[in-house]
Amino acid sequence: MNDNSELKLNNGSRIGVIGGGPAGSFFSHFLLRQARLMDMDLHVDIYESRDFLSAGPKGCNMCAGVISESLVQALSIEGINLPTSVVQRGIDSYVMHSETETVTIRTPSEEMRIATVHRGSGPKGIRETRWKSFDRHLLEIAIETGANLVSRRVKGISLSDGKPLICAKEGEAQVYDLLVGATGINSPSLSLFENLGIGYKRPSTRKTSITELPLGLDAVSEKFGSSMHVFLLDLEGLDFAAFIPKGEFVTMCLIGDGVSRETVDSFLDHPSVKHLLPNARSAAAEACHCSPNISLGDAANPFGDRVVMIGDSGVSRLNKDGVGSAYRTAKAAAKTAIFEGISSDDFRKHYWPICRKISRDNRLGSLIFTTVNMMKGAQFSVRGSLRMCQKEQLKQGGQRRMSMVFWDMFTGSAPYREVFMRTLHPFFFSRLAWEVAMGFRFAGDGGSMVRRELWK
Amino acid sequence: MEIGALGKSYCDGETIIGQGEAGDCMYVIQEGKAEVIRESEGKEVRLSTLGKGDVFGEMSLFMREARSATVRAIGDTRVLTIDKKTFMRRVNEDPSFAFRILQEMACRIRKLDSDLVDLITRP
Numbered sequence: 001m002n003d004n005s006e007l008k009l010n011n012g013s014r015i016g017v018i019g020g021g022p023a024g025s026f027f028s029h030f031l032l033r034q035a036r037l038m039d040m041d042l043h044v045d046i047y048e049s050r051d052f053l054s055a056g057p058k059g060c061n062m063c064a065g066v067i068s069e070s071l072v073q074a075l076s077i078e079g080i081n082l083p084t085s086v087v088q089r090g091i092d093s094y095v096m097h098s099e100t101e102t103v104t105i106r107t108p109s110e111e112m113r114i115a116t117v118h119r120g121s122g123p124k125g126i127r128e129t130r131w132k133s134f135d136r137h138l139l140e141i142a143i144e145t146g147a148n149l150v151s152r153r154v155k156g157i158s159l160s161d162g163k164p165l166i167c168a169k170e171g172e173a174q175v176y177d178l179l180v181g182a183t184g185i186n187s188p189s190l191s192l193f194e195n196l197g198i199g200y201k202r203p204s205t206r207k208t209s210i211t212e213l214p215l216g217l218d219a220v221s222e223k224f225g226s227s228m229h230v231f232l233l234d235l236e237g238l239d240f241a242a243f244i245p246k247g248e249f250v251t252m253c254l255i256g257d258g259v260s261r262e263t264v265d266s267f268l269d270h271p272s273v274k275h276l277l278p279n280a281r282s283a284a285a286e287a288c289h290c291s292p293n294i295s296l297g298d299a300a301n302p303f304g305d306r307v308v309m310i311g312d313s314g315v316s317r318l319n320k321d322g323v324g325s326a327y328r329t330a331k332a333a334a335k336t337a338i339f340e341g342i343s344s345d346d347f348r349k350h351y352w353p354i355c356r357k358i359s360r361d362n363r364l365g366s367l368i369f370t371t372v373n374m375m376k377g378a379q380f381s382v383r384g385s386l387r388m389c390q391k392e393q394l395k396q397g398g399q400r401r402m403s404m405v406f407w408d409m410f411t412g413s414a415p416y417r418e419v420f421m422r423t424l425h426p427f428f429f430s431r432l433a434w435e436v437a438m439g440f441r442f443a444g445d446g447g448s449m450v451r452r453e454l455w456k
Numbered sequence: 457m458e459i460g461a462l463g464k465s466y467c468d469g470e471t472i473i474g475q476g477e478a479g480d481c482m483y484v485i486q487e488g489k490a491e492v493i494r495e496s497e498g499k500e501v502r503l504s505t506l507g508k509g510d511v512f513g514e515m516s517l518f519m520r521e522a523r524s525a526t527v528r529a530i531g532d533t534r535v536l537t538i539d540k541k542t543f544m545r546r547v548n549e550d551p552s553f554a555f556r557i558l559q560e561m562a563c564r565i566r567k568l569d570s571d572l573v574d575l576i577t578r579p
Contacts, residue, residue: 034552072462073538074546076484077556079509087460109537111464112457131460221459247459331550354549413542 007305007343009177011041015337016166016176017147018154018189020048021061021119022323023311024182025138026330028147029080034338044146045176047168049153052136056124061135062186062292063322064210064244064253066091066228067115069107069413071324086137087115088246089220093227094410096389097272098382099234103389104227105403112226114411116246123212123249123288131247157192164306178342180333181302181309182326186292190313198304198344202313205293209254209264213283217248223277224250230410233270234376237263239319239369242410243277250277252284255294255319294319298359303347308333315355318365320412328354365416368409368423384436391435401428462486463536466529473513475526480540482513488533493526504567505530511560517543 009015015031017024028044035042052059067075067082075082090112094105107113117134143149156167157179164179183189185205193200215223224245231241237258244251254267267273268281277283295316302309310333311326332354333347340346375381388402405422408414422428457465463486466472473479475495485508492503492512503525506512512527517540546553 037555070542070545073536073542074553076486076536077511077538077543077546077553079556081486081509082462084458084460087462089459090457090462109539111537112462113536115460115462226459328549331552335550335552357549415545 007346008341009035009040009042009337012043013040013177014043014175015045015178015180016164016174017044017046017180017182018157018166018192019182019184019187019311019313020046020050020052020139020142020149021135021182021184021311021326022138023184023313023326023330024048024180025135025142025147026327027180027182027310027334028142029138029145030331031334031337032142032145032147034334038338040338042146043148044142045148045150045166045174046139046142047150047152047154047166048139049151049169050120051151052120052133052139055120055122055126055129056288057290058120059133060118060120060123060290061184062210062290063119064208064242064251065117065119065134065246066244066412067117067134068321068324069113069411071321071327072113072115074324074327080138080141082115082117082137086117086132086134088118088131089116089226090114091116091226091228091245094407095227095229096386096406096410097229097231097233097276098386099272099379101383101386102272103386103393105389105393105407107407114228116228116244116251118246118249123214125214125288154189154192157196159197159306162305177306178337179307181307181313182311182330183313185295185312185316187313193307193309193313196304196307198307199301200304200307200309201300203295203299203315204297206255206257206296207259207291208294209252209259210290210292211252211264211284212246212288213243213250213252213277213280214248214287215250215283220245220248220250228410229276231267231270231272232372232376232382233267233272234379235263235266235270238267239373241267252280259291294322297362298355302355303344303351305344306342308337308342308347308351315358317358317412318362318416319369320365320410324412325358328358361415361417364420368416368419372409380439381436382439384432384439387439388431388435399427401425402432457534461534463534466490466533466535468529468531470529472527472529472533472535473523475523477523479513479516479523482511482517482538482540482543483527483535484538485510485512486534486536489530490527490533490535491530493528494524495526511557514557514560 091114092107121129121133152168158165164176167173229243238256241254298315302314310329316325336350340350392400392403408419490506
C-alpha cells in the first residue's frame with residue numbers, strides 16, 4: 001500500500017511509457033515541458049518496438065490517418081508544427097454521396113485545416129517514401145523534449161512494493177515511479193495491464209476495414225483534389241465509408257458493426273463508388289489492407305496508484321478524432337502527474353473528468369450515428385438532408401445549419417453535443433422537415449440511379 | 457501551394473489582417489514571414505517582424521475591439537487561422553493551453569519596455 005504523500009513526482013522521478021504512438025509521445029512531451037516549468041528534472045522512457053521508419057505493417061499503427069481541424073489548430077498553438085514533409089494532403093472540403101446524390105461541403109474558413117497522414121512510412125510495397133511517418137514525427141518531438149526511446153518489446157509489467165516494474169525483451173527489469181499505458185487498442189500489451197491487478201479492462205471494440213489504394217499522385221490530385229469523400233449508403237453492416245486522399249494513395253475506410261470481406265466488395269461494386277472510382281476494385285485487389293479494432297466505449301478503471309492509461313486504451317471519441325482524444329487524455333494525465341500527484345485519487349479527481357467528458361459526448365454521438373443509420377434506410381430523408389445542404393452551400397452568407405452538422409459530424413471538429421444542439425434549433429427542424437417531404441415527393445426520380453451533382 | 461500545406465497562402469505584400477477591421481480569430485505563421493504595421497496620421501510604422509511559429513491577432517480574442525495593426529506577408533507566407541471558439545473551448549478544458557499565448561505577450565511587453573527606454577534615453 002502506498003502512502004499518499006509519497007505519490008508525487010519529484011526531481012529524478014522515473015516514468016515508463018508503454019507505446020510510442022501519438023498518446024505516448026504527447027504524454028512524454030507535455031510531461032517534460034510542464035516539469036521544466038516547475039523546475040523538475042524527470043527521466044522518461046518510451047517503450048516502442050515498432051519501427052515507424054519501415055513501410056507496411058511493421059511501421060504502421062493502423063488508422064485512417066485524418067488529423068481533425070480542431071487538433072490541427074490546437075497543435076499549432078502548442079508549438080507542434082505539422083510540416084509538408086509529414087502532411088500528405090491538406091483537406092478543405094467533404095464530398096458526401098448518398099445512393100443518388102452528391103453534395104460538396106466546403107470548410108467555413110475556406111482554408112486547409114484538416115491533415116491526412118500515414119501513421120507509418122507508407123503501405124507495404126511502397127518504393128520511395130516521400131512523406132515522413134506521423135507517429136515518428138511526434139516521437140521525435142518527444143525525444144527532442146528529453147524522452148528516451150527504448151526500442152524493445154515489453155514482455156511483462158508488475159507492481160513490486162507498490163512501484164511499477166517493466167520487463168522488456170533482452171533487458172533488465174526497470175523500476176519506475178509512474179507507469180503509463182499508451183498501447184492503443186490493437187496491441188497484445190493491453191492484456192499485461194488487465195493482469196496488473198488495478199481492475200483495468202479494455203474498452204469494447206468493433207472491426208474496421210482500411211485499404212490503401214495505390215492510385216498515384218496525379219490521379220489522386222485530379223480525382224480528389226483537397227476533398228475527402230464520405231458515403232452514406234444503405235449497405236448491410238456498414239455505418240459509413242470514406243475515401244481519404246493522401247499523397248500517392250487513397251485510404252478507403254469502412255466502419256460498421258459487421259464490416260466483412262462481403263461488405264467491402266458490395267461497397268466497391270456500388271454505383272456511387274464506381275461512378276467516382278471505376279477502377280477501385282482492381283486497385284483494392286493487391287492493396288495493403290488491415291482490419292484494426294476501434295474503440296466503442298470506455299475502459300474500466302483506467303488508472304490506479306502510479307498507473308494511468310491514455311489514448312485509445314483509456315477513453316476515445318466515437319468513430320472520430322482518435323489522435324485528438326490521445327492529445328486530450330495525454331495532456332490531462334501529464335498535468336495531473338505534475339501538478340496534483342500520481343495516486344489513484346489524483347487521477348480520479350483530475351484526469352477522469354476529461355475522460356468522462358469524452359464518454360458523455362460519445363453517448364450523444366452514438367445517438368446521432370443511430371439517427372443517420374435510420375435515415376440511410378429511408379433514402380428520401382438522406383436526399384432531403386443533402387438538398388438542404390446544397391441550398392445552403394449555394395447561398396452566399398446566411399446560416400449553414402445542415403452543412404455545419406455534417407461538417408462537424410464527419411470532421412470531428414466539434415463535440416457531438418454541439419452537433420446535437422444544432423439539430424434542436426426550430427429553423428433546422430422545420431427546414432429539414434420541408435426538404436425531407438420534398439425528398440419523399442420526388443423519391444421516384446432517384447430510381448434510375450442517375451447521379452446528380454447538386455453542388456460542385 | 458504544396459498539397460500537404462496547411463492554412464492559407466499569401467503573396468509578398470498581401471494584407472493578412474487590416475488595422476481597424478473587426479476580427480474574431482487569431483493566426484499562427486506556418487511558413488515565411490510577416491510584418492506588423494501601425495498606421496498613424498497617414499504614416500506607416502513597422503512595429504515588428506514575425507516568423508514561423510509566431511502568433512498574431514490574439515488580442516481580438518480577448519478584447520472586442522478592432523484590429524490594432526495591419527499584418528502583411530513578406531515574401532510567400534502561409535498562415536493557419538485559429539477560431540475563437542476552438543481556442544476558448546480548449547482553454548476552458550485545459551487552462552495551460554494559454555501558456556504559449558501568455559509567453560508571447562510577455563515577450564512583447566518586454567520588447568515594448570525596452571523600446572520605451574530607448575526612446576526616452578535617446579539624446
